Amino acid sequence: MMVMNEKIIVVGGGIGGLTIALGIAKEKKSVIVLEQAPEFGEVGAGIQLAANATNVLQDLGVMDKIKEIGVFPNRLVLMDAFSGEELSALQLGEVYEKRYGAPYVVLHRSDLHKVLYDACAESEYIELVTNQQVKNVVDEGERVIVTSANGDVHEGTSIIGADGIWSEVRKQFVQDEAVCSEYVAYRGAIPTKEIGNDIGNLDDVYMWIGPNLHLVQYPVRKGELYNQVVVFKSESYRPEIEQTDQWGTPEEMDTVFTGTCDRVQHAISFIQRQRRWPMYDRNPIDTWTKGNIALLGDAAHPMLQYLxxxxxxxxxxxxxxxxxxxxxxxxxxxxxxxxxxxIPRASFVQTSARVWGEIIHAEAPETILLRDTIMKSRDSLDFTYIDQFHGYKVEEK
Ligand SMILES: Cc1cc2nc3c(=O)[nH]c(=O)nc-3n(C[C@H](O)[C@H](O)[C@H](O)COP(=O)(O)OP(=O)(O)OC[C@H]3O[C@@H](n4cnc5c(N)ncnc54)[C@H](O)[C@@H]3O)c2cc1C
Incomplete structure (x- = not known):
């Protein structure tokens, strides 16, 4: 089947693909989003969005919907996973919103994805198509041609590759390998009432840190669900078994977290163990566009999730x-x-995420002492470090 049109083709219907589709539609240009999955959707875990994201959601006019399902936390809190001590906190809420012009929000990924999807579905300029695993893209100058695994062919004026870390479109620019961090994540959101009271303050986002490990916790869906992400470096990782699930096993998670404080132990007992996410990123690249093709989101700058x-x-x-x-x-x-x-902006954030990973996962006692001393002396209203990430506003560029 050949579909002829004058549309911009977006490959990938994740958060990035749907958001650029909404942006293009705002400019009254036609866009088709090709998603490989049989349905548009996201995984069952949480996501944190800082003001550099919520400013965009405000501009797209979907913030009211986000307010219906999101949680607006009071503080970002850094905790010692072993001693249980609070190391540092950053004030969110009103003071944060005033500083950056938009709030900090935590929400369920499928709720966020649905808000974006519904806004796309309502637009007369956006066509959403599933079962389109894009296998080939060709730029002929006058037109672009995209072919899916099922044989469907789509023609348009340009292509935006928003197809994630394993991007097919990225291969047009570079033949690079994803970098395995040797860390794995286990994550999921469970009913808050199942966890009981031993989870601290429900208004806060907690990041528990320790040598080669961390745990992130926060409520989503108006507090009905509690999201947890457990991350640790696998001792059993070896390049030969990278493509298997023999490293970073749930048993290894239990071993790595032995000796952590009661609240962390309690959290680990609730983490889902069926699925693990090996953590990858890629090195920054200096070309994101060629002719009528461009990259966006993880396809352009896949990064570790630590920031x-x-x-x-x-x-x-x-x-x-x-x-x-x-x-x-x-x-x-x-x-x-x-x-x-x-490119410079996202590459900076990409490499900063690696550095932040080194800091939170530090092993050497003298490094930990120095880090914790600095963290503890930080005022909760000191946004100096955060400004460079959360303070980016497109309209000021
Ligand atoms: C554990 C973890 C926690 C994280 N926490 C946060 C957080 O709190 N805050 C934050 O900002 N970020 C966070 N991230 C990062 C964030 O999830 C990603 O950066 C984001 O999802 C990237 O969106 P994307 O649309 O670019 O790519 P993706 O979400 O990967 O979407 C790509 C889409 O393209 C589709 N696709 C892929 N290949 C093809 C193809 N060939 N043809 C057609 N479709 C295709 C996929 O099915 C998918 O729908 C986290 C990541 C992880 C792993």
């Missing part, structure tokens, strides 16, 4: 590209201006 900025960067990408599409005469010009601004 909770991967999706936030996809929102920034989408907002900046939308702005350029409004200002530039051609989509190609918009792609070029977009890449020029976004």
């Amino acid at each position: 909770a900025q991967g999706a936030c960067q996809a929102f920034e990408d989408a907002a900046y590209l939308t702005q350029q599409m409004k200002e530039k005469a051609t989509v190609q010009d918009a792609f070029e201006a977009y890449a020029e601004e976004r």
Whole structure:
């Protein structure tokens, strides 16, 4: 089947793909989103969105919907996973919103995805198509041609690859390998009432840290569900078994977390063990666009999740590209201006996530002492470090 049209083709209907589709539609341009899965959706875990993302959601006019399902936490709290001591906290709420012009929100991924999906489905400019595992993209200059595994062929004016860390579109730019961090995550959201009272303050986001491990906890879906992400470095990792599930096993998780404080032990007892997520990123690249093709989101800058900025960067990408599409005469010009601004920015966040990982997972006692001393002396209203991540506003660029 050949589908002829004058549309911009977005490959991938994740958070990044749907957000850029909304941006393009805002500029009254037609867009088709091709998703490989049989249904649009997200995994059953939580996501944190800082102001650099919620500013974009506000501009897209979906913030009211987000308010119906999200949780607006009071503090981001860093805890010692072994001693149980609070190391540092950052004030959110009103003071945060005033500083950055938008709130910090935590929510269920499928709730966020649904808000974006529903907004796309309502738009007359957006076509959403499933079962389209894109296998080949060709830029002929006058037109682009995208072929899916099932033989469907889509023709358009340009392509945005928003197809995640294992991106097919990225192969047009670079033949690089994903970098295995040797860390794995176990995650999921469970009914809050099942966990009992031993979870601290429900208004806070907790990050528990220790040598080669961390745990993140926060409520989602108006507090009905509690999200937990357990992350640790696998001692049994070896390159030969990377593609198997023989490393980073649940049994290894129990061993690595032995000796952690009661609240962390309690959390681990509730973590789902059926599915594990090996943690990968890629090295930054210096080309995100060529002719009529551009990359966006994890396809462009897959990063470790330690700063909770991967999706936030996809929102920034989408907002900046939308702005350029409004200002530039051609989509190609918009792609070029977009890449020029976004490559240094997202690459900085990508590499900062690795550095933050080194800091929170530090092993050497002298490093831990220095880190904790600095953390404890930090005021909860000191946004100096956070400004560079949460304070990015597209309209000021
Ligand atoms: C444990 C964990 C916790 C995280 N926490 C946070 C957080 O708190 N805050 C934050 O900002 N970020 C967080 N992230 C990062 C965030 O999840 C990603 O950066 C974000 O989902 C990227 O969105 P995306 O749309 O670019 O890619 P994806 O979410 O990967 O979406 C890509 C889409 O493309 C589809 N696709 C793939 N290949 C093809 C193809 N060939 N053809 C058609 N469709 C295709 C996929 O099915 C998918 O729907 C976390 C990541 C992890 C692993």
